[in-house]
Amino acid sequence: MPDRYHFEFAAALKTGDATALSPYLDDPDQLSRFSVYRNNVVRASIDVLKAAYPSVLRLVGENFFTTMARAYWENTPPNVPNMTFYGEGFADHIAAYSPAAELVYLTDIARLDRAWLEAHHAIDEAVLTPDQIGAMNPEDLPQLTLNVVQSASLLTSEWPAYAIWRSNRYDAKPRPINLIPTTDASLIWRSRGEVHHHALIIGSAAFFAQLIGGATLETASEAGTRAEPDFVPAAAFGFGLSHGIFVK
Numbered sequence: 001m002p003d004r005y006h007f008e009f010a011a012a013l014k015t016g017d018a019t020a021l022s023p024y025l026d027d028p029d030q031l032s033r034f035s036v037y038r039n040n041v042v043r044a045s046i047d048v049l050k051a052a053y054p055s056v057l058r059l060v061g062e063n064f065f066t067t068m069a070r071a072y073w074e075n076t077p078p079n080v081p082n083m084t085f086y087g088e089g090f091a092d093h094i095a096a097y098s099p100a101a102e103l104v105y106l107t108d109i110a111r112l113d114r115a116w117l118e119a120h121h122a123i124d125e126a127v128l129t130p131d132q133i134g135a136m137n138p139e140d141l142p143q144l145t146l147n148v149v150q151s152a153s154l155l156t157s158e159w160p161a162y163a164i165w166r167s168n169r170y171d172a173k174p175r176p177i178n179l180i181p182t183t184d185a186s187l188i189w190r191s192r193g194e195v196h197h198h199a200l201i202i203g204s205a206a207f208f209a210q211l212i213g214g215a216t217l218e219t220a221s222e223a224g225t226r227a228e229p230d231f232v233p234a235a236a237f238g239f240g241l242s243h244g245i246f247v248k
Contacts, residue, residue, distance in 0.1 A: 108161035115153035122151035142218035191244030203231025
């Protein structure tokens with residue numbers, strides 16, 4: 001088939017108008033089957049989004065999600081053969097989707113779902129062990145640059161997004177959560193074959209944000225203390241070390 005055909009086919013798939021494909025068909029009646037094919041493609045794409053964003057799906061329900069996901073597909077159809085990571089911009093789509101405007105936390109829930117998906121498919125890395133830290137000169141630790149696992153995502157929100165996400169993703173019956181503005185932070189990462197997630201206090205969020213950005217342990221500790229005067233850098237460091245957040 002000529003390149004023009006593939007262009008016309010992609011356009012027809014997006015718009016639903018397949019009349020431009022008629023010249024390429026031996027039997028014009030075959031055109032009637034295109035709508036069936038298109039519906040199957042759209043349905044499959046929506047199913048991928050449902051699997052990738054289960055917390056969003058549970059919060060808004062089947063009908064709302066399907067309509068929202070179909071609108072996303074119309075603007076951003078898949079452009080790669082592997083559908084595993086389809087929906088990278090779904091959170092931004094939700095932010096601009098007017099029927100979801102009152103669900104002020106939903107975009108952040110989508111970002112948490114996305115972070116879990118990407119961590120789930122990330123590679124396992126060799127983590128830093130307490131013995132390796134113990135073998136270092138203590139005087140060198142402040143200037144140590146700790147590498148954080150590539151799967152780590154630090155997510156912040158102005159709403160209790162992490163609690164809402166965790167409950168809707170894992171609880172048999174989501175628990176009620178007061179929807180009041182707050183300072184919310186959480187970390188999602190993969191280590192030792194599993195996806196982990198944890199709520200962070202303000203100081204820890206600042207601490208890990210600095211480490212993810214390539215700062216030294218001393219700089220990260222100072223950032224955590226500025227964000228929260230009672231912050232204990234040693235506790236945050238110990239948490240990261242024991243939970244496989246740092247890599248060799």
